[in-house]
Amino acid sequence: MSAATMTAPRAKPRADEGRIGLRANLRHIGALVRRNALQIKQDPESMFDALLMPVIFILLFVYVFGGAIAGKGNQQEYVQYLVPGMMAMMGMNIAMAVGSGVNEDFRKGVMDRFRTMPIARSSVLIAKIVVEVGRMLIATAILLGMGFLLGLEVKGGILPFLGAIALATAFGAALMWIFVLLGLALKTPQAVQGIAMLVLMPLQFGSSIFAPTQSMPGWLEGFTKVNPLSNLADAARALINGQGAVLHPTLITLGWAVAITAVTMPLAVAKFRKKT
Amino acid sequence: MTQQTKPTKGGNAVEVRGLVKHFGDVKAVDGVDLDVREGTVLGVLGPNGAGKTTLVRCLSTLLVPDAGSAFVAGYDVVRQPRALRRTIGLTGQYASVDEKLSGRENLYMIGRLLDLSRKDARRRADEMLERFSLTEAAKRPAAKYSGGMRRRLDLAASMIGQPAVLYLDEPTTGLDPRTRNEVWAEVQRMVRDGATVLLTTQYMEEAEQLASELTVIDRGRVIAEGQVDELKAKVGGRTLQIRPTEPGELDRMVGAIAQAGLDGISGATADRAEGVANVPIISDEQLTAVIAVLGQRGFALAGISTHLPSLDEVFLAITGQKTSEAGSPEDDPDQSDAEVSA
Numbered sequence: 001m002s003a004a005t006m007t008a009p010r011a012k013p014r015a016d017e018g019r020i021g022l023r024a025n026l027r028h029i030g031a032l033v034r035r036n037a038l039q040i041k042q043d044p045e046s047m048f049d050a051l052l053m054p055v056i057f058i059l060l061f062v063y064v065f066g067g068a069i070a071g072k073g074n075q076q077e078y079v080q081y082l083v084p085g086m087m088a089m090m091g092m093n094i095a096m097a098v099g100s101g102v103n104e105d106f107r108k109g110v111m112d113r114f115r116t117m118p119i120a121r122s123s124v125l126i127a128k129i130v131v132e133v134g135r136m137l138i139a140t141a142i143l144l145g146m147g148f149l150l151g152l153e154v155k156g157g158i159l160p161f162l163g164a165i166a167l168a169t170a171f172g173a174a175l176m177w178i179f180v181l182l183g184l185a186l187k188t189p190q191a192v193q194g195i196a197m198l199v200l201m202p203l204q205f206g207s208s209i210f211a212p213t214q215s216m217p218g219w220l221e222g223f224t225k226v227n228p229l230s231n232l233a234d235a236a237r238a239l240i241n242g243q244g245a246v247l248h249p250t251l252i253t254l255g256w257a258v259a260i261t262a263v264t265m266p267l268a269v270a271k272f273r274k275k276t
Numbered sequence: 277m278t279q280q281t282k283p284t285k286g287g288n289a290v291e292v293r294g295l296v297k298h299f300g301d302v303k304a305v306d307g308v309d310l311d312v313r314e315g316t317v318l319g320v321l322g323p324n325g326a327g328k329t330t331l332v333r334c335l336s337t338l339l340v341p342d343a344g345s346a347f348v349a350g351y352d353v354v355r356q357p358r359a360l361r362r363t364i365g366l367t368g369q370y371a372s373v374d375e376k377l378s379g380r381e382n383l384y385m386i387g388r389l390l391d392l393s394r395k396d397a398r399r400r401a402d403e404m405l406e407r408f409s410l411t412e413a414a415k416r417p418a419a420k421y422s423g424g425m426r427r428r429l430d431l432a433a434s435m436i437g438q439p440a441v442l443y444l445d446e447p448t449t450g451l452d453p454r455t456r457n458e459v460w461a462e463v464q465r466m467v468r469d470g471a472t473v474l475l476t477t478q479y480m481e482e483a484e485q486l487a488s489e490l491t492v493i494d495r496g497r498v499i500a501e502g503q504v505d506e507l508k509a510k511v512g513g514r515t516l517q518i519r520p521t522e523p524g525e526l527d528r529m530v531g532a533i534a535q536a537g538l539d540g541i542s543g544a545t546a547d548r549a550e551g552v553a554n555v556p557i558i559s560d561e562q563l564t565a566v567i568a569v570l571g572q573r574g575f576a577l578a579g580i581s582t583h584l585p586s587l588d589e590v591f592l593a594i595t596g597q598k599t600s601e602a603g604s605p606e607d608d609p610d611q612s613d614a615e616v617s618a
């Protein structure tokens with residue numbers, strides 16, 4: 001090897017060379033959203049959690065537990081309590097699927113291709129979140145549709161109603177980043193599912209989603225007060241039913257959403273970058 | 277039609293110096309130097325676990341090397357990964373396409389990710405499907421493709437952006453001979469179009485078909501390099517196998533070849549178990565001469581064939597020992613990258 005080759009001039013290492021502009025970035029995210037959407041089309045069973053879960057849960061709770069919780073014959077009242085609360089659950093359930101989905105995706109060769117292409121690595125993750133938010137909105141629509149069938153009434157007006165949906169969606173999207181991180185950090189989709197269940201069960205049931213918390217022992221009631229799912233459920237309930245404090249639970253929920261996103265999103269993107 | 281690279285003064289599209297990548301105690305790549313000249317194919321020959329895949333993953337920004345330097349198309353793999361990704365294409369041993377998407381959707385998606393307009397991405401996808409004989413299967417999900425079709429789709433995906441430098445990591449491992457020939461023809465076509473290719477393989481035959489230069493690696497180190505012809509001469513070129521009609525004639529036949537004193541022919545041996553004589557040859561002239569001698573002496577022949585040296589024979593000739601794979605089958609960093617680094 002001659003000295004000339006060894007000292008051959010290189011392309012000047014400009015910092016911005018190859019940097020991806022905003023428009024290109026959006027185009028890449030669009031192409032990847034399309035990919036995720038086509039995957040669902042190819043594998044419709046993957047939508048079962050979004051489509052059936054709300055139906056099953058709402059029927060289960062209204063008819064099995066509803067009488068016991070709200071008193072026999074008071075199912076109507078319970079629908080008004082349960083359905084807004086369950087909006088807090090939708091994000092949680094969909095977010096769980098994101099974790100195992102990301103994990104599974106990573107075992108496939110196509111990730112190697114994405115990571116050798118001139119695209120921002122975050123775009124792969126953002127596209128996933130966009131599609132999952134879409135799935136969450138579908139699940140929420142089905143939940144509310146079921147609610148209306150069972151007599152749910154929007155008492156607080158249309159704007160607060162939409163506000164409740166927006167709040168639940170924002171919180172759900174934030175949760176998804178936690179699961180993206182878990183999906184990247186854990187070895188198998190099963191491990192992701194296992195850990196998710198472990199965290200989900202106490203958070204869901206130790207909240208005001210299904211039943212008022214006054215009957216719970218003091219320590220548990222204390223827990224439900226800080227549980228973001230309770231706050232989201234309370235906020236959605238207040239917004240849809242037009243009664244009860246709105247501002248306090250809304251702010252706490254938004255605070256959680258911002259904090260979770262601010263911590264887990266950069267961690268997830270960094271993890272994705274380093275993953276080999 | 278292929279992008280222009282920015283070659284170094286020496287005309288190298290790929291320059292690797294002292295590249296090191298360890299996974300814990302496993303020295304997957306342990307100080308590799310290599311050059312790929314602009315517009316040529318370099319074959320990287322080595323057994324399983326030699327570090328071929330790790331090398332390719334370092335050069336395609338999937339792994340960050342521990343030490344050494346590597347420039348591809350003039351870009352530093354560590355400091356300019358984003359610019360570098362615009363100039364490379366990678367086809368791995370395991371097809372890197374989305375199995376749930378159809379062939380056309382896969383190619384369209386990659387076109388869009390490479391900033392083609394919708395129209396151009398569609399046009400280019402159809403072009404590539406046509407070129408890789410996948411038009412009929414265009415609408416089927418890749419999961420339903422045969423192994424060979426998936427590999428072709430993978431190659432097509434790597435070619436959408438007309439990369440200046442293409443890495444082919446064992447592109448024909450596990451393919452049947454017919455599909456293998458198709459892949460080879462496609463690679464040759466890419467090179468004619470001006471692409472620079474770094475090809476890893478376990479097969480001498482593949483290296484000979486596609487590469488002009490060869491680097492032989494074992495246990496993460498380069499153990500030989502040079503023109504394919506040079507290396508072939510070093511390892512004895514081909515083996516001519518002759519099967520006499522009458523197996524009893526075998527020893528007499530080997531003796532006759534030795535006595536004939538043909539130029540450059542020595543070391544003809546009889547393989548009694550197979551009933552064939554093995555004669556190492558380097559040129560076609562030698563082949564003709566050997567057969568002519570046997571004809572003159574009146575031997576009746578049932579079959580003639582020539583064989584390229586196997587990877588084992590190459591290693592034996594270069595290092596005096598068998599490939600490391602046979603000695604330590606579990607020492608296989610190529611296969612365990614994911615586990616080691618997860």
